[in-house]
Amino acid sequence: QVQLVESGGGVVQPGKSLRLSCAASGFTFSTYGMHWVRQAPGKGLEWVAVIWRDGTNIYYADSVRGRFSISRDNSKNTLYLQMNSLRAEDTAVYYCVRYNSDYYYLDYWGQGTLVTVSS
Amino acid sequence: QSVLTQPPSVSGAPGQRVTISCTGNSSNIGAGYNVHWYQHRPGAAPKVLIYGNTIRPSGVPDRFSGSKSGTSASLTITGLQAEDEADYYCQSYDASLVLFGGGTKVTVL
Numbered sequence: 001q002v003q004l005v006e007s008g009g010g011v012v013q014p015g016k017s018l019r020l021s022c023a024a025s026g027f028t029f030s031t032y033g034m035h036w037v038r039q040a041p042g043k044g045l046e047w048v049a050v051i052w053r054d055g056t057n058i059y060y061a062d063s064v065r066g067r068f069s070i071s072r073d074n075s076k077n078t079l080y081l082q083m084n085s086l087r088a089e090d091t092a093v094y095y096c097v098r099y100n101s102d103y104y105y106l107d108y109w110g111q112g113t114l115v116t117v118s119s
Numbered sequence: 120q121s122v123l124t125q126p127p128s129v130s131g132a133p134g135q136r137v138t139i140s141c142t143g144n145s146s147n148i149g150a151g152y153n154v155h156w157y158q159h160r161p162g163a164a165p166k167v168l169i170y171g172n173t174i175r176p177s178g179v180p181d182r183f184s185g186s187k188s189g190t191s192a193s194l195t196i197t198g199l200q201a202e203d204e205a206d207y208y209c210q211s212y213d214a215s216l217v218l219f220g221g222g223t224k225v226t227v228l
Contacts, residue, residue, distance in 0.1 A: 035217065037165075044121065044222035045157070045165065045208050050215075059215045095164065103171040104212065105155040109164040 009113030022096030141209030
């Protein structure tokens, strides 16, 4: 079965960096685009970034462009999110999500990892 | 503030029908992009309820249905049950960017 397991969350000071990882299993990782989506405390879902199956196309939300970087290693079945210059407003649960390109929707979600930006 | 507008909350008694609207514009829903709906219970991962405007994945009860017209879409729950109490989000696109609605909290009275 499809499994997406995020890791790397924790407490970090403003201005510092953190890298999230997402280990994928149960499907051919290299054939799917992948997204990161986050949810701040008490807020709704917010899309963060997408990377196409081969990494050739990458897009970011305005709120993170220039500070966050999405990447993938298809040989390790792993998705990454490098987060730099972190701000308090980046505090959220970060979800790794698989992209279904047949109908362009987000079909499998991980359980999420919590990132807290605080001094 | 989300580009896709949803009511913050809806409520209904068990067995009733509730509808959640999702209003966009000519750059997103009105441009022909599909609308998808997700259910999010506290402490759980979001789960897709409807994709491609109207399609229910296997395992999703048939009391959930979706529709789309013009620049708006709707999710209807027919025969509300206690387990349907959750947050619901619509999702579409604007060019290559993913858009979520602000979310609607469904309360079962």
